Structures are given as structure tokens and as C-alpha cells.
Amino acid sequence: MDVLEYARLLRKHWVIVIVATIFGAVAGLGLSFVQTPSYRASTEVFISTQAADTSSELVQGNAFTLSRVNTYARLASSEEVLDRVVEQLNLNVPSRDLIEQIQAVPVADTAILEISATSDQPQVAADLANATAANLADSVAELESDGTSSPIRLATIVSASVPVEPESPRPMLQAVLGGLLMLVAALAFVVARDLLDTRIRTDRDVKAVTSAPLLASVHFDPKATSRPLVVHAEPLSPQSEMFRTLRTNLNFVEVDGTSRIFVITSSIPGEGKTTTAANLALAIAGSGQSVLLVDADLRKPKLAEYMGLEGAVGLTDVLIGKATLNDAVQDWGSSGLFVLPAGPVPPNPSELLGSRAMHSMLEELRSEFDWVLLDAPPLLPVTDAVVLAQQGADVLVVAAADRVNAPQLKRSLEMLETADVSLGGLIMTMARLDSSEAYRYAEYGYGGPHTSPAHAEEKKKQPAAKAAKAEKVPPRPPVKKVDARPRSAKRGAARR
Missing domain, CATH: 3.30.70.1130 (EIF_2_alpha)
Structure with missing residues (x-):
């Protein structure tokens, strides 16, 4: 660990250090009052x-x-x-x-x-x-x-004279010594805890596990639960900017210009893979390219809920022949984003994802869309993501700060290496935004829609309650589910 790492630990755990030091000083002072004086x-x-x-x-x-x-x-x-x-x-x-x-x-x-x-x-x-x-x-x-x-x-x-003050205890000295001892103990505890803690916390932790490229580090969003689609809800936020950075970096992963198919997964549940896939799709669609977002998590599908779509018909129906792509794929807004929900949860998800029907569908989608993003289950609990990647897609692994640990991430990457699939890179989510980064984002206006002058002026005209409600529930664009044109014609229009 270098000096910067120690400084980071001290800044993170300063409360523990200060409380321990005060406790040691008080304990040393209290001990001096119960000790028998010695002259x-x-x-x-x-x-x-x-x-x-x-x-x-x-x-x-x-x-x-x-x-x-x-x-x-x-x-x-x-x-x-x-x-x-x-x-x-x-x-x-x-x-x-x-x-x-x-x-x-x-x-x-x-x-x-x-x-x-x-x-x-x-x-x-x-x-x-x-x-x-x-x-x-x-x-x-x-x-x-x-x-x-x-x-x-x-x-x-x-000759010896009668001492006026006792040699011990010395309250102030014991308070200082007690505080110093507890300070050293607290610092040792913080350092030992950090060394023994294998959780992924920073970009450096990710790079220590793998040499694969870290494509983006998305900062922690405290409001992600209430509005997972941050690129749509707050396009000027730091998180939205990082998804646009991720979109740009993905262009260097696939530089041949052909249709890009990516499986987005994670090591364990709860790392934000679904919200990452959805926001990345929104960022790509915002650049004028057509993108299909597929909910390939046939065990716990959430994409339809996040996107506000009807999920009764989806990928499962297409793979078993009950529906066609034209019937199952839905438009989201008017920016070139299309969504294929998961559909009914099947009893054999891995077999469906590894079937010839899935391979044929991906080949068809490759020619229909500029980008295809597959939201897949986590790697460690099930093998679905590996099965999907073997269909000819690159894998993007999401690693959440303070959620996944280094051994888990390492095992996930070893699984992909053993299966001989292509790893496009890693995406860190829930990363910390330090004060210097926060200042830079605020200085350049990446503070969310509430930082824009127009939005501030509008809020002045609204009642306080109505303004607060508007902040909590950002409107979604209308979802088009019925269109007289054939699906292929709509996709071509989206590309143009």
C-alpha cells in the first residue's frame, strides 16, 4: 500500500479513528482517578x-x-x-x-x-x-x-524533601498515552481490515484481478431503485456521462464496423447488470444507432419492468416458435431503441439459450441492428451467460464496488476463459465519486437536470409539493407497441 491508499483509508474510516482516540484518552484519564497515588x-x-x-x-x-x-x-x-x-x-x-x-x-x-x-x-x-x-x-x-x-x-x-505532587498517576500524561495507544490500535485495525477484505472497491482492485480492459466506472447512484433508467431520467448526471463513455469505449472493442452483440453479465446477483444493460442501450440509441435490448435472464427477468413494457410475450416464445421477432420486439420511444422481453419463465433456460433457435435468432438480429445487448444471469450461480457467449457474442462483466469480492470475480473470469469465449471488458458499478471528481462534474454541468438554468427557473414557478413529486417520478416516453409498418421497415428507419 502506498501513501495515497493510507490516506484513502484514513479518510474513509476517520470516524473510527477519532472515536477510538477519544475513548483511549478518556479511559487513560479515568484510570488515573482510580489509581493509588505514588510519591x-x-x-x-x-x-x-x-x-x-x-x-x-x-x-x-x-x-x-x-x-x-x-x-x-x-x-x-x-x-x-x-x-x-x-x-x-x-x-x-x-x-x-x-x-x-x-x-x-x-x-x-x-x-x-x-x-x-x-x-x-x-x-x-x-x-x-x-x-x-x-x-x-x-x-x-x-x-x-x-x-x-x-x-x-x-x-x-x-537530603530528601517531602514531595508535593505524586509521581503517578499523571492524568494528562495518561490521557495522552491512552489516546495515542488507541490511535495506533485503530489505525492497525483499519489497515488490517482493508488488507483482509477482498471486496472490489476501486478500479485498482479490478486491475489487480485481471488484465482485461476496464471500459467504464459508473458512480454509485442513490436513486437507482426509484429510477433505474438514469440516462433517460437525468441525462446530465455523472452516471449518464459514464454510460456515454462506455458506449464510446465499446467502439474500440469491436472495431470492424459489423453488428455488435454483447452479453452483459456479472459474477453474483445484485451488481446492477440489468440497469447497466438498459442504460447502455439508451446511450447507444441516443447516438443515432439502432440497438436491440434482449432480456436473456430467463430465470429472474426484470427488463420489462424497468422499461415499462408488457412482458407476456418475449424471447421464450420466439425460441419455442410460438411468436416471431416481429411480434415480440417492442419499440421504446423514438430514438432507435427496441426491447425484446424475456417472456414466460421456462423450465430449461440453459437449453433454450444454447439451442439452434437462439443461434439462428442472433444471426438474424446481427443483420437487423447495429447493436444487440443481451442481459444474462450472473455467472457463478448458473451457466446461462457462458452458453450465450458461445453463440458468438462478446461478454461484458459488471463488477459492483463493495458487492463482489476478488475471488468471485476471478472465478467468473476463469469460467469465461475455460469456455474460450471472448471477454470484451469489465464495467465497474456503484463506484465511489470522490470530492475532486464531484467538483469536476459540477464545474462542467454534469449535475443532473436540476442544475440547468431552465429547470431551476421552472421549479420556481411550481409549488413545492408538485416540484418534489416531479423530481421523484420522471416521465417515461410513450411506448409504441402497434405500428402498421413491418418490423424490418421500422428498424431501417431507426438506423437512418
Whole structure:
């Protein structure tokens, strides 16, 4: 992961990080209030030898003193010294319990020994430090004595004073440390979660799975459920612009100029393959080319509902010979878009889609339309999309951000590779629109019809309730189901 990825994670999960940091700071602060205060008092002891007569003796005495400092530091917390401290202060605790309260540390490159004592009472801490220093001097004098006097002398140069503030707890310090610890923990959690999460989230995730071209990345549309045909409902929206980009990029997938037949599918349900197929068809029809949108999802057909068409007669009837294409294909508007609904749900969808009747129908449609888009079921649950692709069509795989994961997408693409079908590319749906992209779209006017001056002026003239209703339910163009001309004549007119 690079710096930009970490920045993206922090921006996405900043609430978790901030809450965790505040919780850690509050927990550290709260812990300081329940802890027993601990006071520390310190005294300093100077270690010296008897007076020397010559400079050589002075140097030797100084070296001897420095070599003994560490020894006397260990001796300060010995039972011999602490027994005398307990007796002097009349303490009701055994001397071994004081070992953890007494600490003697030599001051670097000096003959000074710093003796510290801790206690939950400030006066006791000072008394312990002073008593330890005094009794250490007595013990050293006895141990170093040659029978008459000791060559080593310990003198207290700084007596321990009663501490005013406790050494611990320190509320502010513990609050800062608690906040920092939880901050690090939250960041580690966010990074680990992202590394372990295999869901497809960005274009980079798609490119990490396959080298196939990513033809378009359609941004998430919060109103997709209420109006799936965004190219018709809001032609100036960022989503509509991306479908037009997809239309343009498809021209490079099939550059021979012949009729283009594409199977549009996904790895799992709920990735937006049907709305992608419908909006792509609208974008193509808007460029003046004829396009037939076929609902080849014979298990859960939804295209007729989305397009506002009668779906009683459709693809199933054509394949079993109960109806002709002229009877089943319906016009949608006047822009050259035609729709073939699924018709009745059959008991054998895969067999119908792989039949000779399906192959013959596709060959006929190839000569009738500039584009043929087949909305197929997802790849992983059933094999219908693969069967359709083997009829001579290219496959477009829809990958929804935060819906499909990398292993699922990889298995889907492996299925297509095993079946030796042509993969035209991938389409990412429900992608995130970051702030910089949103600004660019707004700057160039891709903000939906509500951003146009004419629409704003019209809304000023409407009552608020009526304007809100108009926003929620965009009108559909009239659907032509009956025409005196033959179907082929109408298609030719659409091409022209």
C-alpha cells in the first residue's frame, strides 16, 4: 500500500479513528482517578576515600571509589540495610517488602549515588530515602573497616524533601498515552481490515484481478431503485456521462464496423447488470444507432419492468416458435431503441439459450441492428451467460464496488476463459465519486437536470409539493407497441 491508499483509508474510516482516540484518552484519564497515588523522594550520597598525601594516591583513591559505586548501589536495597531502616522508622512491614520501594542509581561518571524511595504517603517516601542513605553509610563503614577505621566515607549532600505532587498517576500524561495507544490500535485495525477484505472497491482492485480492459466506472447512484433508467431520467448526471463513455469505449472493442452483440453479465446477483444493460442501450440509441435490448435472464427477468413494457410475450416464445421477432420486439420511444422481453419463465433456460433457435435468432438480429445487448444471469450461480457467449457474442462483466469480492470475480473470469469465449471488458458499478471528481462534474454541468438554468427557473414557478413529486417520478416516453409498418421497415428507419 502506498501513501495515497493510507490516506484513502484514513479518510474513509476517520470516524473510527477519532472515536477510538477519544475513548483511549478518556479511559487513560479515568484510570488515573482510580489509581493509588505514588510519591517519590530522592537523596544524593557522595562517596569518598581518606585524604591522600600524593597525587598518585589521589588518583588511585578516585579509581577505587568509582569501582565501588555500583557495589554500594546494590547494597542500598539489601536486607542488611533495610532491616536497619525498618528498625529506625518503626515500620510494621518486613524489610523484603521495601526492596521494590528503594532504588539506588549511580550518577554517570561521578562518585555520587542517588537513592530514591516511593510510597503512597509523601512523608514516608522522604523518610525512607533519608533513612536508607544514613544506614547505607553505616553499613559501608562497617564492611570496609580495617579494624580501626574505614577508608570509604559516604556523606549525604542532598537530603530528601517531602514531595508535593505524586509521581503517578499523571492524568494528562495518561490521557495522552491512552489516546495515542488507541490511535495506533485503530489505525492497525483499519489497515488490517482493508488488507483482509477482498471486496472490489476501486478500479485498482479490478486491475489487480485481471488484465482485461476496464471500459467504464459508473458512480454509485442513490436513486437507482426509484429510477433505474438514469440516462433517460437525468441525462446530465455523472452516471449518464459514464454510460456515454462506455458506449464510446465499446467502439474500440469491436472495431470492424459489423453488428455488435454483447452479453452483459456479472459474477453474483445484485451488481446492477440489468440497469447497466438498459442504460447502455439508451446511450447507444441516443447516438443515432439502432440497438436491440434482449432480456436473456430467463430465470429472474426484470427488463420489462424497468422499461415499462408488457412482458407476456418475449424471447421464450420466439425460441419455442410460438411468436416471431416481429411480434415480440417492442419499440421504446423514438430514438432507435427496441426491447425484446424475456417472456414466460421456462423450465430449461440453459437449453433454450444454447439451442439452434437462439443461434439462428442472433444471426438474424446481427443483420437487423447495429447493436444487440443481451442481459444474462450472473455467472457463478448458473451457466446461462457462458452458453450465450458461445453463440458468438462478446461478454461484458459488471463488477459492483463493495458487492463482489476478488475471488468471485476471478472465478467468473476463469469460467469465461475455460469456455474460450471472448471477454470484451469489465464495467465497474456503484463506484465511489470522490470530492475532486464531484467538483469536476459540477464545474462542467454534469449535475443532473436540476442544475440547468431552465429547470431551476421552472421549479420556481411550481409549488413545492408538485416540484418534489416531479423530481421523484420522471416521465417515461410513450411506448409504441402497434405500428402498421413491418418490423424490418421500422428498424431501417431507426438506423437512418
